[in-house]
Structures are given as structure tokens and as C-alpha cells.
Amino acid sequence: MIYADVPLTEDIRAAVAAEWGYKGDGERLFGGEESAAYRLGDVVVRIGALNRDPATVEWCNGIAVAAARTVPEAVAPLHRANGETVAMVAGRPITVWPLVEGQWASIEDPIQMAEAARLLARLHRALADHRPPPRPEPSFLAIGLDGAPSAELPDPELDRWLAEFTGSARVHPLHGDYYEGNLLARGGHVIAALDWDEALVAPPEVELASAALEFADVSGADLTGARWFVDEYHAEGGTADRLDDIALVQLMRHRLRREAVYFGIAVARGVQHDEDDLAYHRQRMDTFRLLRP
Template sequence: MTPPARPPLTPLEHDLAGLGRSLAGAPGEPVALPTRNDAVVVRVGDVVVKAHAPGTDPHALQARLAACARLRGIALPPLKTTVTWVGGRPVTLWPAGEPVDHADPDAAPWEDAARLLAALHAVPLRELPPLPPAGGPARLARTLARLDGDTTAEADAVRRAAARLPRVWEPPSGAGLTHGDWHLGQLVRHGNGWLLIDADDLGGGDQAWDLARPAAWFAAGLLDPEAWRRFLSAYRAAGGPALAGVADPWERLDLPARALAVQLAAGALATARRESRPIDEVETALVDACRRIAAL
């Protein structure tokens, strides 16, 4: 069967590909990679070029790049530690890695991911360039705003769940180094092992937020309990500070997990509305989780 033809590159993607060719060892055909709606990513050979969202603070991004360069063995180091500009967008350059195969959930590297997060969380903020706050709470607010104008019962359930969340998020005992938007898509295999990617939300914050997405999926019945157990056990065995000193991990995870359930449901509804389609089974489970949160 002939694979479907790739759509032609947009002007911005074409310019990013040109930048990638200048650094790639063996350039090859440029490929636009799937990503969030507000970012543009192109791979050229062994180089990945990312145009960050319009409005990205270049000074914060610069600090996050410098931090990644120091997080050897934990985060993928950038090819350049300075922000480049293309088409008025801040751009960063990275070595290409192999992402997690989402078509094979049984092979998902839950233990490796947990150990990487534990190692990241153990790095003192004072050892890195001054970083902005981690982006998790701000991402929640931005995603909820995408529901503006949606008057469906599902959107109402998500808003009612959001109303049950605290308006200010404070770490239980001071801010620690936090990825800010962690999920399995934020891992790539590079060199001898897995590394964290995507520094857009790296900063000081509540480290439990980094565990909240798989916690929310587990609570919504969308993550296999054994996968959740493996992830949680590996994080705790590695000394992960987000759960230090608590016998029950949900003492720290409950509120962040609720917040991520709301964020994921809001994003799912906004995407379904944009694509003019009904919500699917997974999206329905997230909305149902919001209904349970709203009823608490």
C-alpha cells in the first residue's frame, strides 16, 4: 500500500527546515512533526527545530535552555543554548530522538520515566539559572479559556469541576524544580537511554504536578492500574521528593490530579468542537471524571 503523501510544508516550516539543514549531519527530507496547536516542529535528519508559541517570553525560554544544558543525563541538551528567531517566532534546536511508541502501550517506559522525574526533582533550583514558575497552573487556565462560548452540558460539567479547585497553587513545602507539562510524549530515547524533552514549562513549582497527568488518567479509569503502580513505585524507590514523607501518595496527588482531569477534559472538548465531531470514549471518560469532581 502506498503511504499517503505528506502535505507540503508551510512557509514557516520551510524556513525551519532550512535552519535544520544547516546543522544536520545527514539532512534528508524535512518532516513536520505533530505537536500542540501553538508550536511548530520540523525534523531534518538528526536535528529537530521548534518554533515556540507566539508570545513566548524569550528571556524565560533562554533560562530554560541553559537549565537543560546543565541537566545532563536527565533532559535532552539543546544543540544551541541561545534562542534563534524565525518568522518572528522564538526557535530552539535539538538533537532528534526516538519517541515513545504509543501503539505499544505495554512497552511504555514507566519506570524509566519515573526515575527521570525523581532525578529532575532532586536537582536544587539554586544550581540552575534563575527560572520562572513552572507552567502547569497557567496551562490549566489557558485550556479552560478554550471553552469560552461552549454551552454544552459537557462544558458545563468541566467548568463546575474547575470551580471546585483552589485558585492559587502552592507547593506543600516550597518550590522545587518541576517539568510543568509531563506525559509520556515528553520522553525520547537518545544515546544510551531515555531523556526528558520540552522545556517550555520548566521552572519552580509543585513537583506533584509532574505526576498528576498519569494520576488523573488512572483516576478516570484510562490508565491500567498495573502501569500506574509501576510508575508510582519506581518514583518512590528513586527517592522522588514530590511524595517524600507521606504514606498515602494521594495526600499530595489528589488536587493536582483533579486539576489535570479538568485540563484534559477542557482540551478534549475544545479539540472536538474545532474538529466538528462528537467526543469519543476517552474524552467522555474525562468529562465523567469532571462530573465526579464537581459532585465532591
């Protein structure tokens, strides 16, 4: 994976010192295709994507704050003196977060997988009654849920199914990008949910299927692992309704199709993918076809 070269500039350090009161040079943390995170003492400074709408970042941060009120693993941003959580520096949104020590959660560990499913259920319960204003810009996962056709991996039957499903589904805020890279573990247990940049309001079944795809590492038509993840979620009382196999695979395919769109955008932006990235992309596109009902 190629990560963006986004420096912690003097201007950003000055803004963090003035708005949040934290000073230092910073240590680059792992990850970030369009953004970057730096450790600054006991906080993390996140430098968002260039020209990202600050109102959208603020909206997403509000979802994290709402979840953190009752779910201790939900990491919420720190507020500035004016009550906001975002400062813009040279066209990039700057946010500051509590530092949580840990590593990415492991999909190879059944204990962590079960904890991830149960944490998702608790996050959904925490957000079920939260009613934010409309998101200023659509999220990655929301586009196409209404059945609008996609130029990437066109599938009219999937479009019709999504339109029918979402037309009657109940909605509430969701994390939006729930996978192992946005969870931290320590001592073999999941301890934190990070990165709320793709938060959205949508049917919880959409996120449950997407998470099952990720944590079960679905790469063909075998749904055994995904079903296990879904069962763990429901055992914890998640808000999503039970999904039959058709609903599960169609919502997974929606996620995979959105990934294809994102891949194309990244290529157009000049991102150079290595061989591992390209092989992973091909495998995901094969899974889209293999899961077709």
C-alpha cells in the same frame, strides 16, 4: 489528532544554517498541535507556536539544560554562537535539538512505566537545587495552583485545597508535561525526555500526580496503577513527599481541569477535533468528577 500545518520555510532553513550550521530540506516528524519538528540530518529543528514569547522558550530551555547536566536522558537544546538557544523567524521561536532515534514510550509496557517513574524521580533530584529566575509567563500547569477559581469545571473545594497545599509546599523546577508522548523508547526501554515547553517551578508532588494520572491511564476512581507509579518514583528517591489518596486525586483533578481549559482554548482557536479526540475529552472530564474526594 489533527496536527498543525507548519512548514519548514526557506527563511527558517536559512536561520538554522546561519545560527547553528545545519543545512537541508528537513523531514516532518510526527506530532505538533501548534508547532512542528523536522529532522535535519542528525538534529531536530523545532518550530514553535506563532507569537510565543522567546524569553519564555529560553527559560524553559534553561531547565532542560540544567537537567541534562546529570540526567543523560534529558535532551537539551543546542546553543547558537551567542549562547542563546532560540532564534525568532516570522513570529515563531526556532530551536535545534540533538536527534534521538526512538518511539513514544508505551503505557502498556510495565517496564517502560517503571522506567518513566524512576526517570521522573531522577529529573526531580537533578533540578531540586536549580534556582532559575522567575518564568516570564505562567505555564499551563501552574495556573490555578494558588487556588484561584476556574471558570472551567468550577470546584471551590478543590480551589481551597490547592491554596492550602501550595501555601506550604516546597518548590523546584519541573518538566511540566511529563507523559508518554514526551518520552522516547528504544528496544523496550525509555531513553529520552523531550519537550520542555511547559517547564515550571512548582511542588514536585504536582508533577508526580499528573504523571501518575497519565502513565496509569486513570479513567475512574481506581488508584491502583497510580499508586504503583508513585511507589516506583519514591523507590528511586524522588523529591516529592508521600501523597495520601486525597492529595493524589486533588492534584490529578487540577491537571484534568487545566486540560479542560486548554481544550476550550483550542476550540476557540479553530482546532477541529475528531471523534476520538472528543471521546477522550469526555472521558477525562468524567474522570475529574469520579475522582472527587
